[in-house]
Amino acid sequence: MAARSKQFIERQALHRKLLALWQQGQSPYCEVRGSEIHGRGVYARCFIPGKTRICEYVGEIIDKKQSARRGVALHAKSMETGDAAVYIFTLSKNFDIDGNVPWNTARLINHSCSPNCEAWIEGRRIFIHALRDIRAGEELTYDYGFDVDCYEEHPCRCGEPECVGHIVSREQWPELRKLLKSKRGKKPS
């Protein structure tokens, strides 16, 4: 009897921990739906005023070695299956967050060349903030900040009028434009 009640208490404690973990990745401001940009995306449930902290990007904090290992494994998987989204987010010089956990709603936010959100690193946590007022039903997006070196691997389908065609950090657009121009110049007419 005592053993059974100990097990019951442990299960209850575990349940509470799991619930808290789940809730950390949810937000009253957004929900997951199919996206026209790619796969699933995250949408505003209601009007969101600019600067609002919308949700947290949650996951496992890992060091750079572990992060590189997981990155290599994901790359191998993408070569094999053609589909392996990366959910690893740079946290600091020494650590990343692997957000590949089902309760991390923010992992499904797509990239846009004209984003309405931005990720802010606050200590050892990452939060998604609204860059401007967001209408109810709008898809939430942020700039993935990918490096221009691997632009060819990441075509962009954000559909924005100013879309640059590849998922590349806005800061590196001038470099990307030069690369695209020289590539076009090399094509036989």
Ligand SMILES: C[S@@+](CC[C@H](N)C(=O)[O-])C[C@H]1O[C@@H](n2cnc3c(N)ncnc32)[C@H](O)[C@@H]1O
């Ligand atoms: C972290 S996931 C985002 C969620 C994804 N839509 C899903 O359903 O799993 C990142 C992947 O989504 C896709 N993606 C995100 N934004 C995109 C965009 N603007 N254009 C094309 N693909 C995009 C890319 O395949 C990228 O590697």
Ligand SMILES: [Zn+2]
């Ligand atoms: Zn784009």
